[in-house]
Amino acid sequence: MFERRCGDLEDVFYLSKIRFPEITKEMMAFEASKLWDEFIRQSLPLWEPVQAEYNTALCDGTFEDPLAHGAFGSVQDMPQIPRGRDITWTFDTPITVF
Numbered sequence: 001m002f003e004r005r006c007g008d009l010e011d012v013f014y015l016s017k018i019r020f021p022e023i024t025k026e027m028m029a030f031e032a033s034k035l036w037d038e039f040i041r042q043s044l045p046l047w048e049p050v051q052a053e054y055n056t057a058l059c060d061g062t063f064e065d066p067l068a069h070g071a072f073g074s075v076q077d078m079p080q081i082p083r084g085r086d087i088t089w090t091f092d093t094p095i096t097v098f
Contacts (some may be wrong), residue, residue, distance in 0.1 A: 017042050063087065
């Protein structure tokens with residue numbers, strides 16, 4: 001019963017989803033690759049909102065504030081293509097590349 005409760009707590013706090021499975025020296029590369037694939041499949045729903053909500057806002061602020069204060073030079077010196085356009089951030093991480 002104690003072990004079952006511990007497992008339930010790990011599930012409630014997503015510890016079972018964000019902890020990468022243990023890879024041993026006896027495993028073949030194929031087995032380790034399958035563990036990695038399963039880890040990504042289980043953890044992606046947890047990390048995707050973080051990237052969309054937190055990382056996007058962080059990158060926007062990190063770019064827009066220095067741009068507004070002239071850190072990149074005059075906006076008139078900016079190439080024509082990005083000038084005045086809304087920049088959308090995308091992320092390539094080991095989890096989203098899957």
